[in-house]
Amino acid sequence: MSESLKRFLKPLGITAAGLALLGGLLVVSGIVPVRASSGHWAITRWFLSFSMARSVSTDSLDVTVPDTLDDPREILRGAGHYQTGCYPCHGNPTTPHPRVAQAMLPQPPYLPETLDQWEPEELFVIVKHGIKLAGMPAWPAEDRDDEVWAMVAFLKRYPSLSEEEYGTLVWGDAAPGQGRAALEAAGVVRAHVQTCVRCHGADGNSRGVGAFPRLAGQHEVYLAEALRAYVSGGRTSGIMEPIAAELTAEEIDALAAYFTAQTPRGLLTDPEALSPEAVARGERIARDGAPRRKVPSCVDCHGPGEAIENEAYPLLAGQPEEYLRTQLELFARGARDGSPRANLMHEVAENLSEEQMADVAAYYAAESPDGSPDTSSDE
Ligand code: HEC
Ligand code: HEC
Ligand code: HEC
Structure with a gap:
């Protein structure tokens, strides 16, 4: 006292x-x-x-602190959401005290000045549960501790960022507003949708680093269903749910069409970071399934190569390793429902071991997304 x-x-x-x-x-x-x-x-x-x-x-x-707090992809994923979900109250280096927040009581603090008093596990608790009576909201999605940790990773780095570094993290190389013309040409007119560009890039290749899933070249029906699933809550993500909730039905269709038409380019995971043994084991699962665990092969539905023609089955080649692994874990825990066909994945994921999930994620992460010849195996 x-x-x-x-x-x-x-x-x-x-x-x-x-x-x-x-x-x-x-x-x-x-x-x-x-x-x-x-x-x-x-x-x-x-x-x-x-x-x-x-x-x-x-x-x-x-609370157990994961060892990913220094991972640049985690910092980027958290930073992207900070600008969407936290900036309106807590400001950023350009606008430390937004006007609307100045009218709030208690006033949301400018975080770079207060963050050093908290340990990572305490920040986790604050961000996950919010602060009662203060108007500080809880994380919008249950079951997504991985996202809360991404935010903590960003908060640990935040106080040492210059205004310019912050800008590069949350806007990418594109200045605010860039990419908007392309989206507007595609029939997406409301100003806030330019926000997709910040994380997914105007070309849908999601800034090339693996913090966000690629949208370029993905099946149109799947993209639209994914967005509707975030709106309905079938798919939980504190990052995407609030963004998707702002979209009209027409915008969802226009955005899906726009990103489907973009060209997928390059891997989003550093191949050096993937173990060749894991990739090889993953390829066997993808092609042959895991019969003893009653797991079907993945390529029939997801490619690469000849797959069932179904626009609702997402392409997986070249998606970030960590993203794929997280989604498989969510399916296995029953925490990702999604589209009307998501139940197909529950059985698949429930029967995979954690190691098998990591292997098959490594395989797809190493696979080129543009359909060019597969160089990862000579079989
Ligand atoms: C609607 C406004 C609002 C939003 C949105 C909001 N906060 Fe807060 N936050 C507050 C207020 C108000 C406090 C101060 C509570 C107090 O002092 O009792 C606070 C406190 C905090 C604190 C503790 C600060 C300290 O040192 O005392 C942290 C950390 C924090 N917020 C992080 C976040 C993050 C990260 C996000 C985005 C995911 C976020 N907040 C979104 C209003 C908000
Ligand atoms: C703050 C960063 C950010 C912004 C802005 C953002 N996204 Fe996302 N997006 C993500 C993340 C992170 C995920 C993965 C969420 C998850 O784990 O389910 C994602 C996932 C998606 C998916 C599902 C992809 C898949 O393979 O299942 C779609 C579709 C999508 N976003 C579309 C959009 C559209 C359209 C916009 C603009 C209206 C947008 N996003 C804005 C970060 C962002
Ligand atoms: C019978 C078809 C089918 C089979 C077989 C199948 N999947 Fe799926 N998978 C789906 C469907 C449909 C979805 C989309 C679910 C949704 O709408 O959210 C999906 C989604 C996924 C996603 C999420 C993709 C994203 O962008 O978010 C991953 C990862 C995945 N599957 C991995 C696998 C793996 C690994 C295997 C093999 C072990 C496999 N799937 C086998 C149909 C299938």
Whole structure:
């Protein structure tokens, strides 16, 4: 407890325990104004931040920090969402205090000034659960701790970023607004849809680094169904759900058509980072399935090569390794529902071991997306 607070409380004979009781009574009594416009009395405010910090540190005790916090792809994935979901309240290096947020009470802090007080596991708890009574929302999707960790990876890096570095992360090489002309030409007129370009690139190759799945050349029906699944909640992603929710039915169709028409280019995973043994094991699963585990071959539905002609089956070649692995885990846990055909994947994924998922993800990540001859095997 701070000295000044003690001095203030002493004459009143209030101890820490009494203070907790008083806080409780204040809340229960209804004296505490809950209208956002009236703010909190200094003492209630102190009590709220104190109990917030305590509960965050208690909740974080059983959180295990993954070893991916320095991974540039994770930092990029988190940064992309920061600009969509956090900037409106917390600002960014260009606009530290957005006007709308200045009217909020308590005021959302400019995070580079406050982040160093939190450990990664505490940031995880704050971002996942939000802060009650402060208007700080919880992560929009349950079951997506992988996304929450991507945000924590970004927050750890954020205070050391210059304005320019921040801009490069969230906008890519494209200045804000670039890519909009192409989308508008495709019939997508509302200004906010240029936002796709930030993460997926105007050419749909998703900035080439593996933080985001590729959209270029993907089947049109699949892309539209994926967007509708984010809207319906069948597919959970704190990053894509809020974005998809803003789209009209016409925009979904126009965007799917636009990205399908783009040319897929290059791998999104550094081939050096993939073990050749894993790729080879993955190729066997993709081509022959895993009969003992009752897993069918993947290529019949997903390519490469001759696959069943079905626009609702996504192409997988050249998608990022980590993205593929995460999606298989989500199917296996029943956390990705998606389109009306997603049930086909539940059985497949449930019967794959974790290692098999990683292998088959490595195989598809190493496979060229443009249908050029397969160079990964000479069989
Ligand atoms: C609707 C506004 C709003 C949005 C959106 C929002 N926050 Fe907050 N956030 C707040 C407010 C208000 C506080 C201050 C709570 C307090 O001081 O009691 C806060 C506090 C925090 C804190 C603790 C800061 C500190 O040091 O005290 C972190 C970390 C944080 N937010 C991260 C995020 C991230 C990351 C996102 C995006 C995923 C986000 N917030 C989205 C309003 C928001
Ligand atoms: C902040 C970054 C970001 C922005 C902006 C963004 N996306 Fe995404 N997108 C992602 C991420 C991350 C995923 C993977 C989500 C998941 O795990 O389900 C994704 C997934 C998708 C998928 C599913 C791909 C697949 O193979 O299943 C589609 C379709 C998609 N986005 C379309 C769009 C469109 C259209 C827009 C613009 C309206 C857009 N995205 C804007 C980051 C972004
Ligand atoms: C009978 C057809 C079929 C078979 C066989 C099949 N899948 Fe799928 N797969 C689908 C469908 C349909 C979807 C799209 C689900 C949705 O709408 O969300 C899908 C989606 C996926 C996705 C998500 C792609 C993305 O862009 O998000 C991955 C990864 C995947 N399958 C991997 C595999 C692997 C690995 C195998 C083999 C072990 C396999 N699938 C076998 C039909 C199939």
